[in-house]
Amino acid sequence: MMLPLQSNTPSSLKRIPRSIRWVYSVVCAAILAATLSALPMAAKAQSPDPLPSWNDGQSKRDIIAFVEAVTTVGSPDFVPVDQRVATFDNDGTLWVEQPVYTQGFFAVDRLKEMAAQNPPWASTKPYKTIVSSGLKGLSGIDEAGLAQIIGVTHSGMTPPEFSAIVDKWLASARHPRFDRPFTELTYKPMLEVLAYFRANGFKTYIVTGGGVDFVRAFAEKAYGIPPEQVIGSRIKLTFQMQDSQPELFRQDKIDFIDDGPGKPIGIEQGIGRRPIAAFGNSDGDLQMLQWTVEAGKRRLGVVVHHTDAEREYAYDRNSKVGHLDVALDAAKLDSWTVVDMKADWKTIFPWEK
Structure with missing residues (x-):
């Protein structure tokens, strides 16, 4: 014209x-x-880095390339928004899990607090081991004993009451090495991944072997993930009328373990949709990664490998906590992305300069 x-x-x-x-x-x-037609291209070229705490390596490129492929209309790998589901393990993937899982610290502190009202525990296994040795005593307790400790420290109350107890503990408890609240020990690069995925239409879920109500108490504030998007291990609940009011009460029995082969089951029951991306760091995440990546089409599986003993911890095959052996081999065989914390992350914690 x-x-x-x-x-x-x-x-x-x-x-x-x-x-x-x-x-x-x-x-x-x-x-x-x-000039006008060139503006979007120029704007795109100058767009901010979505993962600024990551070094420019293969891991960062893999994540960005995947997101761009599944969100670009016309791409052969395009995935509609309602199918963009990404799952993240918590301990060792989103925050520190050494020297023991954070929930282990909580259970020990709560047991010692409760022991004052239960004098027989001082001479009764497995409680006496914790009463006398504290956190060190955990290493000498078998799975049955651990379940017993979780039972007494996590039951006998309503879910809101339990959440309030966790909130109070998190406000005062500090990590023994870093001397900081546990909620300050989230991984900054992973917080950026969560934000990047959500900005591109993904729903982000936590799928953890930890207790679902324990993680729900802080997940929204720490990660921006609401309670209904947290899947984890559960203890049994019962419905009761108390003072003419309906209540749910936490029992001292395990209902479901959301770890290993339990994770795909938890995902199916809790989400009802297969993820297209999954992030983990241990053999406990192996089946979740397999369930996600080996479904055909373009998928993303990421293993966070702890390799930085100076800034955080270095561990894998020989570690009791966050044991990474079979999943590390599977990552190489199946071409999953392995994040080398020392090489790939400029910073680890939000408070680092």
Whole structure:
């Protein structure tokens, strides 16, 4: 469409023949159109780095390439928004899990507090081991004993009452090495991944072997993940009427273990949709990663490998906590992304400079 010369056309141009002035108008319009069409490309080229705490390595490229592929309309790997589900393990994937899981610290502190009202525990296994040795005593307790400790420290109350107890503990408890609240020991690079995925239409879920109500107490504040998007191990609940009010009460029996092969089951029961991306750090996440990645089409499986003893911890095959052996081998065989914390992360914690 020809743009007419406006009344404010320079007088010098008015002396130019009309045919030439017409060409001038067309050229100006073409330049304007070309400039406007180039703006989105320039804006995209100057867009901020979505993962600024990551070094420019293969892990970062894998994550960004995956998100761009599944969110670009017309891409052969495009996934509709309602199918964009990403699952994240918690301990060792989103925050520190050494020297023991955070919930282990909580259970020990709560047992010692409760022991004052239960004198027989001082001579009764497995409680006496914790009463006398504290956190060190956990290493000498078998699975049955641990279940017993979890039972007495996590039951006999309503879910809101339990959440309040966890909140109070988190407000005062500090990690023995870093001397900081546990909620300050989240991984900054992973917080960026969560935000990046959500900005691109993903629903982000925590799928943890830890207690679901324990993690729900802080997940929204720490990660921006609401309680209904947390899947974890559960203890049994019962419904009761108390003072004419309906209540749920936590029992001292395990209902479901959301670890290892339990994670795909928990995902199916809790989400009802297969993830297209999964992040873990241990053999307890193996089946979740397999369930996600080996479903055909383009999928993303990420293993966070703890390799930085100076800034955090270095452990894998020989560690009792966060044991990473079979999943590390599977990652190499199946071309999952393995994040080398020491090499891939510029910073680890939000408070680092």
